[in-house]
Amino acid sequence: MKLDAIDLRILDAIQRDGRITKLALAEKVGLSATPCWTRLRRLEQTGVIVGYHARVALRRIMPITAVMVQVSLRNHRQSEFERFERVVWQVPQIVACWSLGGGVDYLLKVVASDIEAYQRVIDGLLAREVGIDRYFTYVVTRTVKEEMAFPLSALVGDAAG
Structure with a gap:
């Protein structure tokens, strides 16, 4: 599936805050609510987004x-x-x-x-x-780094060469 810069911003935002409101997400990625919602649903329906989770301490x-x-x-x-x-x-x-x-x-x-x-x-x-x-x-004696979000921008940049 080909993702554009807006899709990547949507994915980055929801990885960091799965409880973000649709309106706040739209503002964050620079879209109005309806197109943002449409893109989010497409990402869910195509299996790019597989779930939403709470991170428990x-x-x-x-x-x-x-x-x-x-x-x-x-x-x-x-x-x-x-x-x-x-x-x-x-x-x-x-x-x-x-x-x-x-x-x-x-x-x-x-x-x-x-x-x-x-x-x-x-x-x-x-x-x-x-x-x-x-x-x-x-x-494991100490956790130094444990990221739950994938570095999408860096990975896309790596893939582009």
């Missing part, structure tokens, strides 16, 4: 432990990858999973109440025999 509710986990599988058959990924979707503490190229098959982001709760998640994966050959645990 979890550490204000309870202490948490965030862990990054490198996972390598024993076998590299498509069925093994699919089985592992199905199980990952069933574990709510695994909040992100990336399939990687190179020496590691997956990178997981796990959140748990403490390190013992994290270990129970890993033990559960191992008990389910999802093909894990080895895993490496990296405890």
Whole structure:
């Protein structure tokens, strides 16, 4: 889908404030309300916008432990990858999973109440025999940067060369 500068401004604005009113959004991107609303609906209907979310400051509710986990599988058959990924979707503490190229098959982001709760998640994966050959645990000691909004202008500029 080809996006123009106004579409990108709309996306940038709603990434930063999903609760922005339609009128405020229109003013921010330099359109009147109706054309802005039409563009927003098109972005939603084409699947460019997939949802609106609240960002929760979890550490204000309870202490948490965030862990990054490198996972390598024993076998590299498509069925093994699919089985592992199905199980990952069933574990709510695994909040992100990336399939990687190179020496590691997956990178997981796990959140748990403490390190013992994290270990129970890993033990559960191992008990389910999802093909894990080895895993490496990296405890997050401090979050330096965690952006939820994509840098659309920079990415478009990169793609343009």
